[in-house]
Amino acid sequence: MSHMTLPQTDLDDAILDLIVTYHDLNPLGVDELTEEPSPLDFMRYVARNRPFVVRGAANEWKARRRWNAEYLTGVMRSQPVNVAITPHGNADSVVEDSQRSLHFVKPYDTTEPFDSVLRDIQAQEADTLPSGPIKYAQTQNDNLRNEYSPLFADVPASIPFARIALQHAPEAINFWLGNSHSVTALHKDNYENIYVQVLGRKHFVLLPPVEAACVNERMLPSATYAHVRRREQGEGRGDGGDAGDGEVVIPKGDGEEEEQLEMRPDDPAQEVPFATWDPDEPEKRPTQFSRLSRPARVTLEEGDMLYLPALW
Amino acid sequence: MSHMTLPQTDLDDAILDLIVTYHDLNPLGVDELTEEPSPLDFMRYVARNRPFVVRGAANEWKARRRWNAEYLTGVMRSQPVNVAITPHGNADSVVEDSQRSLHFVKPYDTTEPFDSVLRDIQAQEADTLPSGPIKYAQTQNDNLRNEYSPLFADVPASIPFARIALQHAPEAINFWLGNSHSVTALHKDNYENIYVQVLGRKHFVLLPPVEAACVNERMLPSATYAHVRRREQGEGRGDGGDAGDGEVVIPKGDGEEEEQLEMRPDDPAQEVPFATWDPDEPEKRPTQFSRLSRPARVTLEEGDMLYLPALW
Numbered sequence: 001m002s003h004m005t006l007p008q009t010d011l012d013d014a015i016l017d018l019i020v021t022y023h024d025l026n027p028l029g030v031d032e033l034t035e036e037p038s039p040l041d042f043m044r045y046v047a048r049n050r051p052f053v054v055r056g057a058a059n060e061w062k063a064r065r066r067w068n069a070e071y072l073t074g075v076m077r078s079q080p081v082n083v084a085i086t087p088h089g090n091a092d093s094v095v096e097d098s099q100r101s102l103h104f105v106k107p108y109d110t111t112e113p114f115d116s117v118l119r120d121i122q123a124q125e126a127d128t129l130p131s132g133p134i135k136y137a138q139t140q141n142d143n144l145r146n147e148y149s150p151l152f153a154d155v156p157a158s159i160p161f162a163r164i165a166l167q168h169a170p171e172a173i174n175f176w177l178g179n180s181h182s183v184t185a186l187h188k189d190n191y192e193n194i195y196v197q198v199l200g201r202k203h204f205v206l207l208p209p210v211e212a213a214c215v216n217e218r219m220l221p222s223a224t225y226a227h228v229r230r231r232e233q234g235e236g237r238g239d240g241g242d243a244g245d246g247e248v249v250i251p252k253g254d255g256e257e258e259e260q261l262e263m264r265p266d267d268p269a270q271e272v273p274f275a276t277w278d279p280d281e282p283e284k285r286p287t288q289f290s291r292l293s294r295p296a297r298v299t300l301e302e303g304d305m306l307y308l309p310a311l312w
Numbered sequence: 313m314s315h316m317t318l319p320q321t322d323l324d325d326a327i328l329d330l331i332v333t334y335h336d337l338n339p340l341g342v343d344e345l346t347e348e349p350s351p352l353d354f355m356r357y358v359a360r361n362r363p364f365v366v367r368g369a370a371n372e373w374k375a376r377r378r379w380n381a382e383y384l385t386g387v388m389r390s391q392p393v394n395v396a397i398t399p400h401g402n403a404d405s406v407v408e409d410s411q412r413s414l415h416f417v418k419p420y421d422t423t424e425p426f427d428s429v430l431r432d433i434q435a436q437e438a439d440t441l442p443s444g445p446i447k448y449a450q451t452q453n454d455n456l457r458n459e460y461s462p463l464f465a466d467v468p469a470s471i472p473f474a475r476i477a478l479q480h481a482p483e484a485i486n487f488w489l490g491n492s493h494s495v496t497a498l499h500k501d502n503y504e505n506i507y508v509q510v511l512g513r514k515h516f517v518l519l520p521p522v523e524a525a526c527v528n529e530r531m532l533p534s535a536t537y538a539h540v541r542r543r544e545q546g547e548g549r550g551d552g553g554d555a556g557d558g559e560v561v562i563p564k565g566d567g568e569e570e571e572q573l574e575m576r577p578d579d580p581a582q583e584v585p586f587a588t589w590d591p592d593e594p595e596k597r598p599t600q601f602s603r604l605s606r607p608a609r610v611t612l613e614e615g616d617m618l619y620l621p622a623l624w
Binding site: 011039040043044046047164165167 | 323351352355356358359476477479
């Protein structure tokens with residue numbers, strides 16, 4: 001480590017050594033498989049806590065053949081579904097206010113008829129710079145066996161290699177519907193996750209848990225976007241103040257009333273630990289270890305399956 | 313953690329939390345199985361880095377039926393074998409000298425005819441307080457496929473569940489021969505290990521890797537026992553000085569010459585990291601975390617098999 005000048009302490013040295021050694025001993029990318037692993041093969045990935053992608057694993061699923069906007073609308077119709085609404089598509093994200101303070105901001109969560117959510121998501125997809133807030137149906141409450149249960153028959157009830165290896169049926173099966181404006185902030189989950197791309201495409205940027213020291217986790221005051229209406233001149237606003245980046249004004253046709261998403265501190269106030277470094281903007285808020293990060297990037301195409309290990 | 317007074321820093325708090333949480337989430341002892349696990353079952357233990365014992369797993373091995381002192385002597389005869397010799401049976405141990413300095417001391421390693429090694433080990437077993445140094449055949453250089461190769465046919469060439477799960481034949485297969493005076497100091501290995509008790513009995517005291525902060529690892533000057541002969545009056549001694557606990561005088565019949573094991577610093581001097589806390593003497597050299605240690609104790613009887621995960 002004699003070439004390193006930044007580490008100041010034994011602990012820093014140890015962290016540096018851990019990250020560098022991890023990358024010396026592990027491949028940099030995500031393993032690419034052409035067929036589903038056996039339960040034993042899968043368990044080897046779980047043991048090493050390493051992700052893999054299976055190209056085309058879901059090609060034979062009914063969902064792959066059936067799902068499109070028309071089919072989904074025909075099945076779900078105007079059933080109410082949860083939808084997360086954010087100014088720019090960033091759900092659960094770190095937002096810097098005009099005083100340059102950081103906040104952890106959750107979407108405005110509401111319930112809308114499925115057909116109108118799908119229509120909005122499609123319409124916004126066409127806009128390069130959408131004028132209104134971004135909608136993303138992304139609850140993680142086992143929604144495919146609940147509010148989207150009419151669609152559940154189109155997917156397998158479990159992923160056999162994972163169920164057998166982990167000796168557990170899936171705790172939650174979630175259906176997500178978004179568009180290319182939806183971005184999920186860098187985060188980690190305590191679950192083993194199998195993600196399947198049925199339609200469209202998703203870009204993942206994955207960091208191994210050993211890079212925890214790279215992501216500059218901080219305690220941030222939590223806030224939630226609130227949906228407020230106001231007159232042009234700003235009458236009737238909520239708690240006031242300049243919401244900075246957290247404010248979006250939505251012209252409603254040519255009427256004088258507007259819809260607006262406003263960032264509001266949670267009440268009672270609370271702080272949550274959250275990563276403030278983003279590998280896609282590495283110069284912002286780095287730690288001394290961020291430059292050691294080796295993000296694994298993988299794009300899922302239709303039919304692809306990703307094993308996302310716990311804590312990645 | 314408000315009941316804790318010892319932790320001084322965030323790091324101490326985090327270490328304490330890690331150890332306590334680990335024990336909250338894991339059983340305290342070693343899982344007991346009655347038959348060998350499948351490769352998939354085994355991989356689940358590897359993934360969780362948890363030990364298990366399979367009672368009687370080796371009962372059908374030829375070694376279990378054949379091996380005894382007479383058979384081993386008949387096969388191995390006077391073939392030269394490596395033997396580790398220490399004053400009290402502690403191989404690779406931490407020794408406090410008369411100035412209360414700690415040393416990491418390696419055995420005197422030599423080569424002797426197998427039949428005489430076995431005879432000495434048996435004879436010392438009969439003594440409650442053996443007068444001479446303790447012998448232990450315990451090399452880890454794949455000796456069962458080398459110096460003890462005549463015995464290799466009596467054991468399986470590999471443990472199938474482990475070979476299949478890990479996709480690797482054993483890197484080393486070792487035969488150890490000792491008696492009840494042999495004690496191995498607390499240490500860890502970077503290998504997945506399957507230990508089988510063919511004859512006799514062995515007591516294991518196992519700590520999970522998360523308890524690293526409990527064992528008070530320090531850099532210790534390394535030394536090796538050297539075998540010297542001297543006259544009664546101490547003429548012809550090596551580097552002199554009081555070797556304290558590291559010196560044992562062996563009366564050789566009623567002759568005037570004696571054999572002696574003397575602790576000698578390695579040349580060139582070097583330091584090695586080694587645990588200085590012993591869960592069997594918990595009041596000696598503890599860290600603030602040692603009291604959180606929950607050693608798993610397991611005794612292997614003849615025919616039992618232990619999976620000793622890497623770093624335990």
